[in-house]
Amino acid sequence: xTLSESELERYSRQLVLPEWSGEAQERLKSASAIVVGAGALxxxxxxxxxxxxxxxxxxxxxxxxxxxxxxxxxxxxxPDVGRQKAENAALKLGVLNSEVAxxxxxxxxxxxxxxxxxxxxxxxxxxxxSFATRYVVNDACCAQRxxxxxxxxxxxxxxxxxxxxxxxxxYRCAFPTEPPAGSVPSCRxxxxxxxxxxxxxxxxxxxxxxxxxxxxxxxxxxILQIDAASMEQTIVSTTRRADCPxxxxxxxxxxxx
Amino acid sequence: xxxxxxxxxxxxxxxxxxxIKLALERLAPGDExxxxxxxxxxxxxxxxxxxEDGHAVAVDGELVTIVKR
Numbered sequence: 001x002t003l004s005e006s007e008l009e010r011y012s013r014q015l016v017l018p019e020w021s022g023e024a025q026e027r028l029k030s031a032s033a034i035v036v037g038a039g040a041l042x043x044x045x046x047x048x049x050x051x052x053x054x055x056x057x058x059x060x061x062x063x064x065x066x067x068x069x070x071x072x073x074x075x076x077x078x079p080d081v082g083r084q085k086a087e088n089a090a091l092k093l094g095v096l097n098s099e100v101a102x103x104x105x106x107x108x109x110x111x112x113x114x115x116x117x118x119x120x121x122x123x124x125x126x127x128x129x130s131f132a133t134r135y136v137v138n139d140a141c142c143a144q145r146x147x148x149x150x151x152x153x154x155x156x157x158x159x160x161x162x163x164x165x166x167x168x169x170x171y172r173c174a175f176p177t178e179p180p181a182g183s184v185p186s187c188r189x190x191x192x193x194x195x196x197x198x199x200x201x202x203x204x205x206x207x208x209x210x211x212x213x214x215x216x217x218x219x220x221x222x223i224l225q226i227d228a229a230s231m232e233q234t235i236v237s238t239t240r241r242a243d244c245p246x247x248x249x250x251x252x253x254x255x256x257x
Numbered sequence: 258x259x260x261x262x263x264x265x266x267x268x269x270x271x272x273x274x275x276x277i278k279l280a281l282e283r284l285a286p287g288d289e290x291x292x293x294x295x296x297x298x299x300x301x302x303x304x305x306x307x308x309e310d311g312h313a314v315a316v317d318g319e320l321v322t323i324v325k326r
Binding site (some may be wrong): 003008009012013015016018021022023 | 271272274275276278279282306309310
């Protein structure tokens with residue numbers, strides 16, 4: 001896979017990075033990513049993945065753009081209110097970078113469709129807004145050994161965890177039990193500044209790029225916690241659980257390419 | 258041994274360095290890449306970038322020879 005002249009120019013400011021290379025760029029171009037949710041986290045995550053030159057990008061969201069989304073979901077603009085989010089995101093991302101193949105999935109990701117959606121992906125970026133969906137995504141990625149970047153944001157608090165199933169702690173290892181419904185406020189109840197979610201979604205894109213290219217050190221077995229109000233950042237270690245129902249029975253992954 | 262040559266006159270920074278970096282990736286350690294660069298920023302900046310990446314660099318006028326590390 002070679003890079004065209006226009007790709008060399010488009011990606012020149014990342015190609016000159018000492019840690020980056022033509023080979024890393026080609027790995028990114030040959031990779032397929034799925035972003036679950038085209039909202040507050042998914043907007044920056046999908047934008048930076050498309051801009052950086054991932055080869056194929058699927059965007060999953062069943063919702064329609066609402067006026068109250070716009071303060072935190074910068075892929076969706078005022079004239080887009082009423083449009084389907086996955087379709088609108090695909091349109092915007094395609095204009096940003098026509099080198100990327102964009103697949104909109106205008107569906108609610110659930111236990112029935114998740115296996116087919118993540119199948120063949122090289123990374124999944126979970127930008128969903130519910131604990132239930134995170135466990136569904138985590139379990140499917142573990143079953144198929146697809147690397148995963150999890151994140152959550154609530155108010156000024158956020159966290160990010162990257163996962164290589166069978167090698168590092170999965171979301172269920174780190175957070176074994178789902179909070180009872182109602183005990184944790186949803187984003188809608190808690191509120192969020194768009195820029196806070198933007199920080200977390202950008203970190204997710206960066207983690208996905210690291211997992212896809214081997215550049216840098218992803219947050220494996222390490223949970224990054226950010227308090228955006230004070231900008232205090234903490235990294236908390238986590239580890240695999242032998243009795244994890246999602247990944248406990250996975251051995252070390254076979255070496256691919 | 259000389260393994261490649263690039264005429265990068267008219268190619269500004271950092272595109273000239275992008276092309277050199279990608280050409281070097283395809284060479285073996287010890288191979289030489291000779292590039293022709295414009296005076297000014299290219300001739301000032303590219304040899305420094307190559308040295309910072311650990312390659313041996315010799316400058317002769319507008320010709321820069323880079324030995325891959």
